[in-house]
Amino acid sequence: MTTVAEATLAACPECDELHIRRPLRAGQRAQCRQCGATLYREPRRRSDHMLAVVTAALVVFALANTFPILVLQARGVTNEATLLGSVAALWTEGQPLAAALVFVTAWLFPLFDLLALFLILLAVRMDRRPSFFAPLLRTLQALRPWGMIEVLMLGVLVSLIKLSRMADVVPGVALWAFIALTALLAVILSYDLRVLWRSEPRPGGTP
Ligand SMILES: [Zn+2]
Structure with a gap:
């Protein structure tokens, strides 16, 4: 269902800057390097x-x-x-x-x-x-x-x-x-x- 691009890339919801998705530890969140918005988080x-x-x-x-x-x-x-x-x-x-x-x-x-x-x-x-x-x-x-x-x-x-x-x-x-x-x-x-x-x-x- 998910394409390779969707699984490895994360677009910023605020400024559309593309990032490469990295695995996070529980409770961590990934921030946009351009505007600081939250990209995704790993739930506790x-x-x-x-x-x-x-x-x-x-x-x-x-x-x-x-x-x-x-x-x-x-x-x-x-x-x-x-x-x-x-x-x-x-x-x-x-x-x-x-x-x-x-x-x-x-x-x-x-x-x-x-x-x-x-x-x-x-x-x-x-x-x-x-x-x-x-x-x-x-x-x-x-x-x-x-x-x-x-x-x-x-x-x-x-x-x-x-x-x-x-x-x-x-x-x-x-x-x-x-x-x-x-x-x-x-x-x-x-x-x-x-x-x-x-x-x-x-x-x-x-x-
Ligand atoms: Zn951004």
Whole structure:
């Protein structure tokens, strides 16, 4: 799939200066000699370590969505609600913007990112390149600038302020799962996806 030129040359993403690719140690990065931009880096974590982190994050995500996160009080009736239940409550309370923000930042984006990365890392682990590999990895890379952890935390913060007027946060499983999920996502979002393009299937399995 990769040509010899692609495997041995690295073009600077800022100034297009061509460099000869050299192997790096874990955690090292290669800089452009012309402008100092980062050309490529060797991740501290290997792709199968990331697969374990992503799998843990998916389990934590399921926990965060199974258990109630909020106690909603409406017209004298007290209800415990999960995250998606809270989104529905925000929507019906006339807060569609906050509902959309919580849904996208705390549910849709993390779930898509985790599922997509899980499939990609699983393919790398099994030395396969299914037809969805390249389009999915490209989509994930395109979404990364929009899904930074800061945006995620801001969304959760705004929603907590909005929700505190109509609900109390349940200090239970779901809340701890969300805190753990935020930490795991910080690790996952700092992983440089570009190295996955270079992870060619090995004919003989592990070297
Ligand atoms: Zn450069």
